[in-house]
Amino acid sequence: MIKSYITTYQDFRDWVTSLTVDKLSLDTETTDLNYFKLRMRGFSLCDGKKACYVNVWENKDRELILGYLNYCLKHHKSFQKLVMHNAPFDLKVLHKEGCTEVTSQIFCTKTAAHLINENIPTGLKYLAEHILQVSDTLTYEQAERYGYNSPKFIEYATNDAIWTWQLHEYFNRVLYQQKLDKLFYDIEMPFQFVLMDLAIHGVQIDGKEIDRLDKIVSKDISDMEFQLRDIVGIKYQTQGNLFTEEMEVLSGTNMRSSPQLVDIIQNRLGLVIEEKTDKGNPSVGKATLLRLKGQHEFIDLLRKYKTAVKLSNGFLKPFPNFYDADGRVRTSFHNGVAVTGRLSSSKPNLQQLPKLNKEYPIDFRATIIAPEGKSLIVADYGGQELRVLTQITKDKGLIDAFQNDKDIHLETTNKSFDLGIPDECLYSRHPDHEKIKKENKADRDKTKNCVVFPIIYGTTAYGVSQSLAVSEEVAQGYIDDFLDLYPGVREGIERCSAYLKTHKYVYTLSGRRRRLYDLTPKAFRQAFNFLIQGYSADMIRLAATNVRNAGLAHPEWDMKIVLIVHDEIVVEVNDEYIEEAKAAVKEGMESAVEMVIPLTTEIGVGKKYSEAK
C-alpha cells in the first residue's frame, strides 16, 4: 500500500487525478464529535492500492482543498461509491465543511458489521483486529510524537481509511451471501442521511421553561424531604442552602436509598413487602408502592417524591449540560446498538423523555419546542405492533378485526372474563360499542396490558399471574383464550420457534436477522419478539427516509426531522406549510411498507412537543 501525507492543494489534486477506480473509502478527523462545535482536522482516502491523509488543519490551502473535495463528491468518477465507517458522522463532518450534496452511493461498514453480526462491537479498531487480523494499535498520541510528516504518523492517519476499504470488500460479499443486501442498500443506506440530518439539526429546547420547572420541582422535593421524615418521626436538623437560601434537611436517613426505605416501610410502618428484586431482596420499586398505595400517608407521598426526584435528577438538572450555543440539543442516535435493529439515543437519551404524570403533573415535554415561525408535527403509527403481528401471522381473526374495526382487546376480555357481550357489539360501528367499552374499561385495560402485549413479549403463565394477581392456572387460561381467538398467532410463534431451532437465527419481513445460539426458553421469546420489533424498526427507517425526501422536494417548507422515537417521527416545519407537510408526513409513513392491514398514522401539531402529541 502506497501511503502519502498531503498538505497542499496541488498534491491533493494530483493524488485524485491519478485515480482509476470508481470507489473510495473516506475517514474524517475532527476537533469534536458534536456537529455544532466540530472542525475538520483532516481526512484520509483509500482506493485499495494507495492511501493518503490530507491535513487541512491550519493549512493555507484549506479552502481550496475542501472546495475540490466538494467538487469531487459530486462529479468525480472515483467518488461514485463512498465507503465510510459510521457514515452519518463523516457525512455531517463533510456537511459542516460545506460538502452538503453527497450524491455518491454510500456504504457504511459499521452498519454492515451490525447486520452481519448484531452481537459483536462495531468499532473500527475491534473489526480491524477481529476480521482483518490487524495487530497494529498505534494511538494518536504515539503517532503524533513521531512528527506529522513521519511514516508512523502517515500510517496511523491512513489506517482507518485502509481498514474501512478492506472491511467493505469482505462485508459486501457477506451481505449478499446472507441476503442482507436489500435491507442494507434499500433501507439502511438511505436512512444514513436521516441520521446525518438528526445529528446536524438537533432539537430546540426552551431553557427558560426548564429553569422554571426545575425551581418548582426542587422546592417540592425539599418540602417533601421534611414531610416524609415528619410522617415517620425521623429526627433531622436544618441547614440553609448557600445558593437558594432555602432550608434543607440534614439527616442520617436518605430517602433515595432503597435499603433504608425497606427498613422504614417494614420496621417503622409495619407494612409487608412481598415484591423481590432480581437478587431476591425486598423491593421498594413501583410495583410495591402501587400495591401499598393508600395504606399509609408515607407511601403516597413517597410515590410523588420519587417521581419528582427522577424528573429533577434525570432530566431537569442534567439537560442544560447538553445545550449547544444555539439553544439546541444534539443527541447521539445509535444505529448499531440494539440487537433488534431499533435505534437508541444517548447523551441525552431523547427516547425516554417523561410523559405527563397525572399524580405529579410537570410537563417536561413542553420544554421541547419549535423555533420561531415553525411548528412541530408529531406522527406515530397507530397499533404498530399488533399490525405487524397480523402481517406476520396472517391470522384471519386479526385481519377481520382490523378490516372491520373490531376491538381486539375487548374481544379478548369478553372471552376471558366471560362478559357475554354479543359479537356485533365488539365492532366500533355498533351503536353500543362505546358504551360497552367504557363499562368494561378496567377489565379491558388489564387484558391489554397484562395479557395481549405480554404475549407479544413471550410472557409465561407465571408472568401474567404475577401482574394480575391470579393463579397460574387462571393466567394460562387467559393466554389460551387469546391464542384460541387468534390461532394464527399460536402457529406463528410455533413456526418461529421451529425455524430458530433448525437455523439458530430468525429473520424479519425486511430480511433483518437475529442470531441466537443458546436456545434457552428466553431465546425463543426474544426470537418472536424480534420479528415484530425488528420489522417495526425498519418500517420507521423507511418512513423517515420518505419524510426526508418529501422535505427535500419542498425546500420552502424547511421541514426537518428532529426526533425518532421507535414508532414516532417528530418534524419541524415552517408555519405556513403545516397542512402540506402534515399530508406529506402521513403519506410518507403510511406508504413505508405494504401490509395486509394498511398502516395508520396519528398526527398532531403544536409549538411544543406535548401540545402536538
Add this chain to the structure above:
DNA sequence: GGCTGCGAGACTCG
C-alpha cells in the same frame, strides 16, 4: 480520608 470503579436497583421511554 478521599477518589474511582462497579454492580444492584430503580426509573424513564416504546
Add this chain to the structure above:
DNA sequence: TCACGAGTCTCGCAGCC
C-alpha cells in the same frame, strides 16, 4: 426460571493511594 428492547442516575461497597 418466569415479559421484549434501550439509557441514566444514585447508592453502597471494594480497592487504592
